[in-house]
Amino acid sequence: MPRPAIELLHPACAIKPAWARFDEGWYLHHYADARAVCAGKPRGAALVYYLRVGARLGHSPSPLFDELFYLDQNPDVAELIREGRYASGFDHFCQVGHRGLSPHWLFDDALYADLYEDMTLDVLDLHHCFGRYDHYLKSGQFERRIGHFLFDGAFYRAEMALADGIGPYETFLGRLGGGEDEAAPSVYFDPAWYVAHHPSAQREIARGKYVAAIHHYLTNKTPDLFDPVAQFSERFYRRRYPDIAAAIEAGMYRNAYQQFVQHGCFELRQPSAGIDLSYYRDLHERVRNDLNAGLVRDAFAHLRLVGLRDGLAYAPPLAAPQIDEAATREAFVRRARAGLALFARQRLEFGEQAPPVVSVIMVAHNRFELTMQALASLRQNFAGPMQVVLADNGSTDDTSRIELFCAGLTLLRLGENIGFLKAANLALAHARAPAVLYLNNDIELGFGAVAAALARLRAAPDIGAVCAKVVRTHGRLQEAGGMIWRDGTTSGYLRDGAPLAPEANFVRDVAFGSGVFLLCRTGAVQALGGFDEDYAPAYYEDVDLCVRLRAAGLRVVYDPAVTLTHMEFGSAVTAEASMALMRRARRIFRHKHEGILAGLPEASAAGALRARSVSGRRRVLFIEDTVPLRRLGSGFVRAHDIVRAMAAAGWEVQVLPLNGAPYDVMSLYGALPEGVEVLADREFTQAETFFAERGGIYDLVWVSRTHNFRRLWPWLKGLKARLVVDSEAVAANRAAARAALRGEVFDAGVAVKAEFAGLPRRAVVLAVNEAEAAQIRGTGHKRVSVLGTGRGLCLGATGFGAREGLLFVGAVHQEDSPNLDSLRWYVAEILPELAALMGTPPVLHVAGHVAAGQGLDIASPFVVAHGEVADLAPLYARARVFVAPTRFAAGTPYKIYEAVAFGVPVVASDLLAGQLGWGDELLSAPVHDAAGFARQIARLYGDEALWVACRERAAARLVAEHDPAVFAARVAEILTGP
Incomplete structure (x- = not known):
């Protein structure tokens, strides 16, 4: 309908798009020059003034069209006006622009087209609508349709109690700048908060540069500097999600909040540092029910409408303060004492009904209550045949009559305290089982610890020892395997870390394991003479034994399935006395193993990533959208099988989920091979730190899906590791099929080139079949290989x-x-x-x-x-x-x-x-x-x-x-x- 504004605004014009309106009262209120010229003149003078003068001055004919916004968004139109092709931006909209341009800062023509499939121009023409804006004004605003991400007609209608037949959008615009308090256009914008927290915006509104807070927010030239509500931080969101920042730079969104309201809130992205929408939704059944029932659009809207009002928690409690370890040690002892009454009437039975599968060596000096608690834990933990050799180092408490409470012990009474090391060696001579377990008397075993350790020891003939995940009484780690440094010092890996940390929950070969729990092959240890008595009375003997086992060609394996709680220094006179013994033993160890130490890394956080494992196996980092659990279906089944094949091939595998892993611990640590490190607490926003810490340790980085490779390329390009990009599927083919289904034109060739553009020539690119491999080769990539799918038969008998x-x-x-x-x-x-x-x-x-x-x-x-x-x-x-x-x-x-x-x-x-x-x-x-x-x-x-x-x-x-x-x-x- 190529008609100029002068015709459409004429009262006698038969064609009347809803936006082709001149509002004389509004016009005179907002433009002082028009008011002065038209004062005392008859009705109609304002329209004449607008058409002859005001249009050239940037005036808008009504609140439904914003001339200055239109020209700012379409500089080419401004140039056409300067050339005399059109009288104004509104004139251009009347003749051409209504077919696809946005006429106002509170209506997004492209969004309206994207949200509603029936809003094609052909359909609109069929129904005599002059563009999408015409439809929205005539129908859409009454049908709860969304014309802008920040305006919700249903919300505004309810807030203002508008009568049926009154358009909420028109009413909202008509009231702006009219002297009334500005109402919120939706749950996503708070004008009162906005002006209170952005004084510069308030000043510019007061000067008349902007008619309202929402006008300022949507049209100011620095959108990254203004937050719309208290619960959203533009700065936080951009830093938290670099992919969104990149999209804004590319012009896809005006600011981060636009992406969040249109998409991020449904993805449960975090709007600000103190709000966790996943936690909010998952914690409250009420929230989930309201969302499922469609009462509220998304979790963020629910939080603002309901959660804040009713005090619903929207973030996990702050991390609990560090528990005082001294207090937990005391509680550990008190619990041990409280349990003594049990053994007055029922004895612990260690009598052998069959040849023992394990000989447990425990050394005690006093601390009867701890020894009984440890023995009770052992008996409860393992039901199989075992021999318990207890070496009593001259105890003077009830340990001296422990046989009254424990039957079947192999008891060694030593007349004096000869120290742990020598007592353990005496006990070793009595061991009859093929496996010997060195076990402290100040521990409590985790479920199935002994059985899990025995299973690990039997898993391969070259495993000489198995060590445990040791947790101290306050719930933090003592060690997840041990590390030895170049200067002869040692560290428990991940000391003070969380027991559920990914780094503590995968099987690996380690330099040594603590004698708190160390399961060994009896023959191998006896062949080495047990502990080296140069370290007597104690400390470093377990480190030295593991080093000698490894020198004999045997592995020391850390298994997180073997867990226990340890009251550190529970058997020592004082902690300082123990530390003094450690310093002495370290000097001996350094002297004995000088040649080995020279090849070890120096103690450092970076060095720990290498020192924590001594297998010498090559390392691969596998990157996916999330942890590839088979139950997720889609391409994650194939990804799961790839990870398993990597582990089976003998590689150390680490899995990095770029979009996080919101799954239970059992799934995360139980679905993939036990030797795979599942980095479930990492995601894309930590990429810079992650690659700074770990980038240098990998031999190969395998990235699943091209979009993940593009996201990570800033950090991947500096790595020396080989690169594999697994396309998983050519996404352009899916888009082409979807377009064909809708009858749309789609150039698959161009899309494929775009999808694989920017991939470095040194990377190996994988396709799932030869047809897609050919497509990728067609983009110029030479190193393209095919990796299909593995699936074995399991035919059922049912006919x-x-x-x-x-x-x-x-x-x-x-x-x-x-x-x-x-x-x-x-x-x-x-x-x-x-x-x-x-x-x-x-x-x-x-x-x-x-x-x-x-x-x-x-x-x-x-x-x-x-x-x-x-x-x-x-x-x-x-x-x-x-x-x-x-x-x-x-x-x-x-x-x-x-x-x-x-x-x-x-x-x-x-x-x-x-x-x-x-x-x-x-x-x-x-x-x-x-x-x-x-x-x-x-x-x-x-x-x-x-x-x-x-x-x-x-x-x-x-x-x-x-x-x-x-x-x-x-x-x-x-x-x-x-």
Whole structure:
């Protein structure tokens, strides 16, 4: 509708877009020159003045259009006005701009188009709407549609108690600058707080440069300097999320708050230092219920509307002050004393019913209560046959009659205190089991500690000793394995750290383990003569023994499954006396092992990353979006298998989750191989510090997904390590399929080039199949290899007749997930077609991880959602047909491999069949053909011969192409490649 403003504003004009309005009262109120000229003149004079003079002065015709904003946002339009092509910015909007430009700082035309699929220009023309702004003014503001991220018409209507038929957006704009107190446009902006905390903004509003706080916030030239509400910090958010800062620099957002309100609040990003939205949502059932019910848009809005008012906690309590260790030591002793009454009526039984599997050596000098507590802990901890050799170093307390309370001990009565070392050596001569455990008498064992240590010792013939995670009485670590430094000093790795820290929770070879708990091969220790008595009476004897074991070709292994609590210096006369003995023993150790010490690192925090492990194995850093748990589905299953293959190939593996890992401890430390360090407490914002501390220790860095590589390139480019970039899937292919589904034009070639642009030529780039590898090579990369998927067969015995129902397995991580689209397409279009064909359609069972806050919206009596299922085998055993109606995706669909592995034939979209390169191994239908998809399901569901044939052909194809052993070998080959 190319009509100029002078025509559209004329009262007689028959065409009236809602934005083509001249508001005389508003105009005269806001422009003093017009008011002066038009004073005393009849109605209509103001419009004449605007068209002849005011438009050229930058006046706006009504509160619905902002001339100065429009010209500022579109400098090319300003130039056209200077050339005389248009009378004003509003004139340009009338003729051209209404087709796609934003007319006001409180309406975002691009956002409106993005939020609502029906807001295409073709649809608008069909309904006689002159652009999206016209639709919003006529309908959208009444339909709870969002025209700007900071204006919520429903919120404003409720706050102002507007009557039906009154437009909240128009009312809000009309009242700005009218002398009334400024109302909040949404829960996301607080004008009163804003002017109170930004005096410069208040001054400029008072001078008339801006009509309101919201006007200042959305149009000032330094948006990074102004926070909109008390609960959001622009500076914090940019520092916390460098990817957002980069997006702002690229012009994607005006400021960080725009990204947060539009996207970050749903991702539960942290808005300020003191607010944790994940904690807020997860802690309060009320919050989760309100969000699930749609009462509030997001957790941040809920916090501002409800949580602050009702005092709901929105951040974890501050870390508790350090517990006084002296007090916990005293509590440890008191508990030991309190337990003595138990043994007055029931003895501890250590009598041997079978040859012992372990000989426990414990040395005691007085401290009867601690010794009894330790022995009770030992008996309760391990039910297997064991020999307990107790060397009593001349005790004068009740230890001298300990046999009254403990039966079956091998008791050595020593007439005087000859020290720990010599007493332990005397006890070693009595050990009869193949394993000997040196155990302090001031400990309490963690669950299954002895059994776990024995299992580790038996795991490999070259393991000579196993040591424990030792926790002091106040809950902090004493050690997670021991380190030896060049000057002969030693350190307990991670001393004073948290027992749940990632660094303390993976198996590794260490320099030594403390004699607090040290399980050794008896023959090896006896061959070495036990502890070296030059260290008598005590200290460094355990370090020296481990060094000699390693010199004999045996490993010392730290296993975090072996845990105990230790009252440090519990058997010493004083702590200082113990320290003096340590200094003496250190001099002896330094003299004896001078040659070994010369090759060790100097004591330092950086050196600890090398000294904590002595395996000599190569190190790889594996980087993913999150910790690759198999239950998350998607590409994380393949990533999980890659990590396992890395560990099996003998590499030290560390996993870095760039987006964090909001999962329980058991999943984090139990799902991946025990020797993998899962850095669950790290994420992208710590990248600079992480690579400064660890960057130099890696032989190879393996980055999953190209977007992660681009995020980390500033730090990766300085590393000497080899680089592998695993594309996981070419994302452009997924985008192309989605565009085709919507009938949109999409240049996949350009998108692929953009996706792989900037990857260094020295990096090895991986693709999941040869087709995608060819695409990547087409961008100019030469070092492209294929790493597919590994999946072994586990065919169930259940036959066709004993099965029923359909099965869909897939994770839903976000709203635009291919799996969510698949399910919605099935329910909306395929299911009705299936019902028409079969009468009563089979029930579809849906299983898979669903991200927090993400709904499925697939309600139907013929669909049962199981959510995340720990063991899918029972579902596969019952299902007759697996369905995969995927309409956009990239890579290769692991879900189909898994279904075939369990022996369930598949009906998939032709998109997936093409990605697989499969033919008659499955049935397929086009992504636009719901009826065809339903026909294929009905065929396979009702034809046993076809069902058996598909099952057998698919199983054979899986074995031929996806052997897990071949996959693991391929990972090993990539690790060691050039």
